[in-house]
Amino acid sequence: MLSRVAENIYWMARYMERAEDTARLVNVTTHLVLDLPKKVSFDWETLVDITGYSEIFRERYETADDRNLVRFLVGDALNPGSVIGSLDNARENARTIRDIIPREAWEQINNLHLKCKGNLQSGLSRRGRYDYLRWTILGVQTITGMLAGTMTHDAGYDFLRMGRNLERADMTTRIIDVRSVNLLAEKSVDLVPFENIQWMSVLKSLTGYQMYRRAMQVRVRRPDVLKFLFQDRRFPRSLYHCLREVENCLQDLPHNDAPLRQVTQMQRMVFDAKPGRLDQVELHQFIDDLQAQLAGVHDQIAATYFGVAVPAAT
């Protein structure tokens, strides 16, 4: 497998995952806002903070109102973290490797991209938003399933899974980070019933609510939610699980020493942590460290497999 091709597959998968994750995030938030008491003014800007593109947002928009923020997160092609921007990039990467991925999958990627572009106006409207985002998620899931069912599970597929899982891990940590801090800024007694909703929305952003209930069989409480999202072995969006996936992929690949070392080290860090006991500030610091580690895993993979200096094949 060509190094350049491996890199394109990896990024295609990352962008597909990013499109899905952003769509979920916006959808769940839209619902959450409807449930909040009228006097709590919801800060949409935290959503942009989650994606890490606040700077681009401030450059491009004057006011941080609901309308602009949804436009930025869903339909702004100049935001590489938006649904459309991610799909643009996913498609562009897929286009350069259409000889590698199964033709049906390429058609599906191309089609999803066209559909999302074509229906953008309704996606931005309050009424059309839910459906638009729902079938975007469904579209990405279809592609994921198609690739699982039709693409040979060779090195290329390993790069695909690594891209997807690193992006997922990244998004999971971002969502926990921002959601656990900002949602209900003022602590007052009459907001207590809504704290539950806050943690439920964190789970729902990661489609983890139902699975959490099955796995933990307890009420939705901060320590349990954090334990579930960081350390659950089987939930596909938990950080630990994502790292295990990356590890499995690396096992199959040649020259894997350095990236493997990085990823197992990070696994230990996640596994040994007691996230439920961390207070807000400590949790934030912990997540910062995790983000740095994730970037490290990416760097190791890029240096080993996408770099120009390649050892001779044996």
Added chain:
Amino acid sequence: MTIRWKEYPTQGLYDELMRGGGRPRDAARFLCQYLKRLSDDEIQARKAAAELAIRVMGITFTVYSQQGGSIDRAWPFDIIPRIIPRMEWERIEAGLQQRVQALNMFIDDIYHEQRIVNDGVFPAEILAGSKNFREQCVGISPTLGIWAHICGSDLVRDKKGAVYVLEDNLRVPSGVSYMLENRQVMKRVFPELFQEASILPVDDYPSQLYDCLAAISPRPLAQPEVVVLTPGIYNSAYFEHSYLAQQMGAELVEGRDLEVGDDDCVYMRAVEGLIRVDVIYRRIDDMFIDPEAFDPDSILGVPGLMRAWKKGNVALANAPGAGVADDKVVYAFVPAMIRYYLDQDPILPNVETYLCADKKQRDHVLANLDKLVVKPANESGGYGMLIGPQASRDEREKFAKLIRKDPRNYIAQPLLTLSTAPTMVGDHVEPRHLDLRPFILSGQKTYVTTGGLTRVALKKGSTVVNSSQGGGSKDTWIVDSEGA
């Protein structure tokens, strides 16, 4: 309104499907009857289905635009196919094989003894003025003596229906993927017609191409490493490069993926490490394939590639230097080449061509600029031409100057009125001009595609079929009407 063939104007030209007076040609009868039975809604539905298939399948060509960088645009396609009876096609096929065989012998001769020049059949001064002659290729003997493994020849018909060769593309001819995709689209849109009639399949081109390429591998392996070398996603034919790589199961590589080792072998950079490459189907022009040998500023190529090729460590298709025969002046000598190398009469005629390099012919051209089409020797894509009858006085004078300044670089041909075929225009059919580009593979045997890519000028009255200039395409059906 449904299609009323009686109202279809053939305008005294040769039409591929209709004889005039609403009567279809024999091979097209089943199609015309079928289309007539469709209601307007049904036809529009088929058209929409084809457009959808093209968009979903992602059949595109890339156009550079100043606002958005480069964009890929859906491939313009007409749902009414062009039909050629099998008997007629077999003659054309034989003519193309003959022609390409002679062209390959010519190229090989030019880079060796130059017998054809010494025997006075091909003028030395024309060779001296050739832009595509490559000094670096002299004395090289590619496997099987073949230089142009893939050739795309453009065929046209005149008013009376006779078939002529308009040009031979021996450098990096493109379009074959659209031929294959057009058929896929038509099968999705008109499945019943394929059941009803015997339309010959086109799908084996990729495997023929693979065999042709694998046969020239320097290492005698069962599965040599064959790659397609593309300039990248911004090239207008990128879709095709990736399509052919996919269909052949070959790696699609860019120059930056390859390197030439100290052993003068070519390697690709892979996740596993460096992998040796045996055959490169290169879709990059000669001048850009190797910055060491040609254009030093090229970032598309691979430094040292020519060195590896000359040592016989890698095969290149088409071979560098093959373009020496892809020149509109050299074209004029192809019938002579066929007689000289093969001792046969040409099966397919050339379009009558005046060489401006020859004084007598040049005087004729200059005196008749208002009747002729003038073409530069080495342009492609329909650029830099003068269409005399449609040109202004100023333009004709400009060309007269150009010709006098550099006569070797110009030829002239009579303005052919290309044949037409019924084409959907809104909700009805109108005649539109078209040509045909079959592809010829040369290896141990010569293979010709079944039909080829039919390109159609979508603008009324226009004869410019290039996709970059408003052309579209049609599926081409070779029909076995004897059996029907």
